[in-house]
Amino acid sequence: MSQVVIQFKNVVKAFGQQTILDHVDLTISSGKTTVIAGPSGQGKSVTMKLILGLLRPDSGRILVDGQDITVMRAKALNEVRTKFGVLFQGAALLDSLNVFANVALPLEERTKLGGEEIRARVLATLAQLGLTGHEEKYPAQLSGGMKKRVGLARALMLQPEIMLFDEPTTGLDPENSLEIYKLFLETQKKFGYTSIIVSHDIPKIFNLADQVILVNKGKFSTFASPEDIQLSKLPEIQAFVQYTMGKVYLSREME
Ligand SMILES: Nc1ncnc2c1ncn2[C@@H]1O[C@H](COP(=O)(O)OP(=O)(O)OP(=O)(O)O)[C@@H](O)[C@H]1O
Ligand SMILES: [Mg+2]
Numbered sequence: 001m002s003q004v005v006i007q008f009k010n011v012v013k014a015f016g017q018q019t020i021l022d023h024v025d026l027t028i029s030s031g032k033t034t035v036i037a038g039p040s041g042q043g044k045s046v047t048m049k050l051i052l053g054l055l056r057p058d059s060g061r062i063l064v065d066g067q068d069i070t071v072m073r074a075k076a077l078n079e080v081r082t083k084f085g086v087l088f089q090g091a092a093l094l095d096s097l098n099v100f101a102n103v104a105l106p107l108e109e110r111t112k113l114g115g116e117e118i119r120a121r122v123l124a125t126l127a128q129l130g131l132t133g134h135e136e137k138y139p140a141q142l143s144g145g146m147k148k149r150v151g152l153a154r155a156l157m158l159q160p161e162i163m164l165f166d167e168p169t170t171g172l173d174p175e176n177s178l179e180i181y182k183l184f185l186e187t188q189k190k191f192g193y194t195s196i197i198v199s200h201d202i203p204k205i206f207n208l209a210d211q212v213i214l215v216n217k218g219k220f221s222t223f224a225s226p227e228d229i230q231l232s233k234l235p236e237i238q239a240f241v242q243y244t245m246g247k248v249y250l251s252r253e254m255e
Contacts, residue, residue: 003030004063005162005194006051008220011060013046020046021057022218033188033195033208038215038240044198047215048166051196052084053077065161082110085160085193087151089170093139099126099150100135106157125153128190129183145176149183156191163188165197177201181208202244214240 006028013021020043028034036044049055050062053069061068064080072080093102100122107118126132129149139147148168155163165184169177181201185208188195199205206212206226214221214229216236223229230241 002032004028005030005065006196007061007063008050009061009063011050011057011062013043013050013055013057019218021050021220023060024218024220026213026220026222028194028196029210030194031192032210033184033197034211034213035205035209036196036198036213036215037200037202037205037244042215042217044215045166048164048196048198051164052081052086082158083161085155085158085163086166087148087155087163087168088166089168093147093150093154095139098136098138099131099142102139102150103153103157106154110158121157122153125156128187129153144171145179148172148180152183152187156187159191160193162194162196165195165199167198167200169199169201174204178204181205184208216240 004027008024008026011021011024062070069080103122104118107113169180212223
């Protein structure tokens with residue numbers, strides 16, 4: 001039995017007349033990979049922001065490591081946020097800093113480590129992500145895939161318990177996307193974090209998933225495997241399956 005790290009209990013979130021999360025329950029277990037998928041504009045990114053406490057729900061509870069973050073004040077919330085590493089679409093590197101400085105930034109801002117220790121940690125992580133020799137380059141001099149890897153290196157610097165990836169392969173070709181996902185798997189094994197990935201890369205991404213959460217019209221459905229999604233009797237899930245995976249799909253044939 002693995003431990004629950006994130007739990008939504010009956011969460012409702014609306015913007016004006018539009019209900020984005022309609023009484024949602026979900027559970028994310030420690031050390032596992034959860035993929036969140038579904039059509040555009042259905043609340044995947046909003047869900048990420050709720051998890052980070054950047055948005056608050058209208059009702060319901062959101063627990064991170066058993067603590068209800070929906071009632072927390074800013075200071076406690078900031079403390080909780082140190083558990084998270086985040087990699088969003090653009091990788092959000094600072095253009096004026098080179099690779100080394102971008103990756104060193106969290107250690108400089110959030111720890112009291114000395115220059116030598118920071119240097120050692122940054123170089124070690126860059127090496128693990130295949131970026132040795134690129135320390136002096138600026139973001140404009142990197143390929144899309146390299147930018148994502150630098151973003152991942154930076155997100156990993158504070159050794160997060162939970163990694164959030166919101167469409168981390170945007171702008172990459174299919175081959176590079178696959179490389180990034182392989183890298184996620186490897187780094188996850190190495191660092192042991194819990195991983196939550198929002199992705200449109202279906203069905204590729206499902207190979208990584210310990211569970212898949214499909215989001216549609218405010219309802220969130222959790223599936224233990226891609227096959228389970230296919231077997232769903234719900235018409236909207238069947239429509240999603242046909243649209244994204246075709247009629248017949250077996251995850252073990254994807255390797
Ligand atoms: N701060 C906000 N104020 C008002 N509406 C918002 C806000 N944030 C998101 N929304 C709305 O909530 C809905 C869900 O947005 P969200 O960004 O979560 O979609 P998504 O599932 O991530 O879509 P995509 O796959 O295109 O990234 C959208 O209709 C969006 O317009
Ligand atoms: Mg989004």
